[in-house]
Amino acid sequence: MESQKKTFWHYFKKRRMAVGGLTLILITFLIAGLAFFLAPYDPGKTEVSMKLKAPSFQHLLGTDQLGRDIFSRMLYGSRISLSVGFVAVGISIFIGVLVGALAGYYGRWIDSLLMRFVDTMLCFPSFFLILAVVALLGPSIFNIMVVIGVTSWMGTSRFVRAEFLSLRERDFTQAARALGVKDSRIIFRHILPNALAPVFVTATLKVASAILIEAGLSFLGFGVQPPAPSWGNILTEGRTYIFDAWWLTVFPGLAILITVLSFNLLGEGVRDALDPRLRGRR
Amino acid sequence: MVSFLLKKLFQLFITLIGISIISWVVITQAPGSPIALTMDPKVSPIIIEQMMKNYDLDKPIYQQYTLWLKKLFTGKLYSFKDGRPVLEKIEERIWNTLLLNLVATIIIFSLAIPLGIFSAKRQYSFLDNLGTFGAYLGISAPGFWLAYLLILGTVELFGYPVLGMRSFVTEDFTTTEIVMDRIWHLMLPSIILAIGGIAGLSRYTRSSMLEVVRQDYVRTAKAKGLSEETVYYKHALRNALLPIITIFGFLIPDLIGGSIIMETVFAWPGIGRLSYQAVLARDYPVVMTILTISAVLTLIGNFIADILYGIADPRIRYQ
Numbered sequence: 001m002e003s004q005k006k007t008f009w010h011y012f013k014k015r016r017m018a019v020g021g022l023t024l025i026l027i028t029f030l031i032a033g034l035a036f037f038l039a040p041y042d043p044g045k046t047e048v049s050m051k052l053k054a055p056s057f058q059h060l061l062g063t064d065q066l067g068r069d070i071f072s073r074m075l076y077g078s079r080i081s082l083s084v085g086f087v088a089v090g091i092s093i094f095i096g097v098l099v100g101a102l103a104g105y106y107g108r109w110i111d112s113l114l115m116r117f118v119d120t121m122l123c124f125p126s127f128f129l130i131l132a133v134v135a136l137l138g139p140s141i142f143n144i145m146v147v148i149g150v151t152s153w154m155g156t157s158r159f160v161r162a163e164f165l166s167l168r169e170r171d172f173t174q175a176a177r178a179l180g181v182k183d184s185r186i187i188f189r190h191i192l193p194n195a196l197a198p199v200f201v202t203a204t205l206k207v208a209s210a211i212l213i214e215a216g217l218s219f220l221g222f223g224v225q226p227p228a229p230s231w232g233n234i235l236t237e238g239r240t241y242i243f244d245a246w247w248l249t250v251f252p253g254l255a256i257l258i259t260v261l262s263f264n265l266l267g268e269g270v271r272d273a274l275d276p277r278l279r280g281r282r
Numbered sequence: 283m284v285s286f287l288l289k290k291l292f293q294l295f296i297t298l299i300g301i302s303i304i305s306w307v308v309i310t311q312a313p314g315s316p317i318a319l320t321m322d323p324k325v326s327p328i329i330i331e332q333m334m335k336n337y338d339l340d341k342p343i344y345q346q347y348t349l350w351l352k353k354l355f356t357g358k359l360y361s362f363k364d365g366r367p368v369l370e371k372i373e374e375r376i377w378n379t380l381l382l383n384l385v386a387t388i389i390i391f392s393l394a395i396p397l398g399i400f401s402a403k404r405q406y407s408f409l410d411n412l413g414t415f416g417a418y419l420g421i422s423a424p425g426f427w428l429a430y431l432l433i434l435g436t437v438e439l440f441g442y443p444v445l446g447m448r449s450f451v452t453e454d455f456t457t458t459e460i461v462m463d464r465i466w467h468l469m470l471p472s473i474i475l476a477i478g479g480i481a482g483l484s485r486y487t488r489s490s491m492l493e494v495v496r497q498d499y500v501r502t503a504k505a506k507g508l509s510e511e512t513v514y515y516k517h518a519l520r521n522a523l524l525p526i527i528t529i530f531g532f533l534i535p536d537l538i539g540g541s542i543i544m545e546t547v548f549a550w551p552g553i554g555r556l557s558y559q560a561v562l563a564r565d566y567p568v569v570m571t572i573l574t575i576s577a578v579l580t581l582i583g584n585f586i587a588d589i590l591y592g593i594a595d596p597r598i599r600y601q
Contacts, residue, residue, distance in 0.1 A: 017414075017415070017418075116293070116296050116297060116300060117300065119293070119297050119300075120297050120300030120301055120304060120577075121304070122535075122580075123297065123301055123535070123577040123578075123580040123581045123584070124301070124304070124305075124535065124573065124576070124577045124580075125534075125535035125536075125538040125539045125573075125576050125577070125580070126535065126539060127538075127539030127540075127542060127543075128538060128539055128542055128557060128572070128573060128576065129308070129573065131542065131557075131558075131561055132308070132309065132557075132561055132569050132573060133308060135561045135562075135564075136309070208422065212422075212424055215424045215426075215427075216424065216425075216426065216543055219424075219426045219543060219546075220542070220543070220546065220558060220561075221562075222561075232424075235424075235427060239430055242430055242433075242434055243434070243437075246434065249427070249430055249431070249434075250431070253423075253424060253427035253430075253431070256423075256424050256427070257419070257422055257423045257424070257427070260422040260423075260424075261418055261419065261422035264418050264421060264422050265418060268418075
């Protein structure tokens with residue numbers, strides 16, 4: 001295990017874009033954690049005399065239509081975007097692993113039933129489904145996380161199932177079964193740890209897409225609701241003033257782009273570093 | 283081949299039933315659904331009565347579902363908003379969306395595949411790395427943000443309107459100008475809609491190509507002295523493109539999801555904008571129908587892709 005980790009780091013370090021992604025993610029985390037400390041202004045404080053001011057030393061990224069400091073709002077917004085991403089992905093991975101493990105381990109009718117369900121869920125245009133359900137339930141940050149989570153687990157369960165199908169035939173599983181180990185223990189203690197690496201990769205990529213989905217929902221008015229600042233709703237409120245105050249549109253968009261990009265680069269980098277066929281190449 | 287087809291058809295049928303059940307359950311049984319609305323004193327009694335009738339809420343639950351299904355197929359589902367048949371509303375919008383998505387799909391395939399081949403051929407060159415980074419940017423940028431930047435850019439640059447399907451004042455336009463105007467209004471949304479697809483598909487083509495190039499039969503072809511071009515475009519490319527058939531089916535839900543945002547940004551009168559308006563107005567019959575239709579379209583797309591793949595690659599049929 002120890003040497004596996006070493007090999008992984010050895011190959012991961014060579015992927016400069018992935019290392020860059022990881023660094024940016026850590027910085028974003030730091031910003032989210034220290035937002036209270038770093039923000040020069042109260043993100044909710046309005047000052048009408050200062051409305052729609054261009055970026056300056058006083059207001060690094062300018063101010064919005066209510067005179068709120070965009071830099072401070074974006075610092076706080078990072079918390080919302082990141083927490084939506086992580087909680088949604090947590091839910092999605094949990095369901096995905098559970099469904100995939102059950103289908104792959106037990107096979108037969110359980111497998112057929114669960115996989116038909118997966119096929120069915122995959123047919124729905126996920127963004128529209130999420131939009132419709134969030135609109136029904138009411139757009140709160142909790143609903144958004146849950147709905148993104150329960151509509152995005154299918155890919156995970158497909159490949160977890162595939163891993164289980166091959167791992168359950170392996171000698172160590174057969175041995176555990178022969179010793180009379182309980183199914184639940186075989187699934188979670190013996191097989192699952194062997195299938196975790198690709199789960200981590202998809203989780204990283206899914207955080208990226210969850211952040212994008214929240215931004216898309218915000219754009220349609222069903223994201224995290226103002227006055228709570230999320231990158232998506234700062235951007236959405238700003239688009240009305242796009243021709244007068246470009247900074248309201250450009251900066252939050254850039255923040256989303258950079259964060260999503262970092263998660264994508266990290267995920268792909270980890271995938272490549274884990275794949276023996278791709279090792280030795282950059 | 284026949285047993286392969288039968289198996290796929292059976293799966294198709296089961297999935298079809300699953301789709302209808304999920305669409306129905308999600309919209310009618312969720313909290314905040316029409317049923318919950320009937321308990322809300324703020325909703326006018328006329329709407330409640332209309333809803334009770336529309337969903338047969340006084341009947342047992344399994345009958346509610348079958349009656350909904352029957353109404354869906356016979357076109358007897360009516361919009362809450364204006365009382366018009368849902369299918370009629372969808373029909374007048376769907377062609378605009380298909381046009382937009384068709385153009386986007388053409389852009390995706392005609393750009394992504396050559397780009398992917400080019401990248402694979404010069405693996406790890408400067409241009410390949412640039413392509414990789416560009417592709418990551420493409421899948422990481424929020425589409426509506428790119429759309430606004432593009433609108434900002436083009437309007438500042440050309441000063442020509444970009445929203446809608448055509449310009450408002452077209453009376454004094456010549457035929458050529460009208461055609462050009464239409465194409466101009468079509469291009470911007472389709473390009474933005476295509477960006478994610480281009481990024482994804484070009485990477486897919488690249489890795490598929492790299493996989494194939496390392497196969498034994500490619501080495502054999504090189505060893506027997508065939509030219510680089512023949513090996514690349516005749517032996518490798520055909521095999522590399524095979525799995526791309528299956529991508530075709532998966533493009534549909536992404537495009538529909540993207541259409542909602544792009545059509546709203548560009549004020550394009552299509553299904554995406556209709557579904558957003560329906561969500562805003564809580565027009566459940568419209569939302570449910572569009573959800574069901576798009577899922578069925580995806581299913582059919584995947585089915586066709588599966589069959590084509592089975593025809594093209596015999597290995598798939600015997601799995």
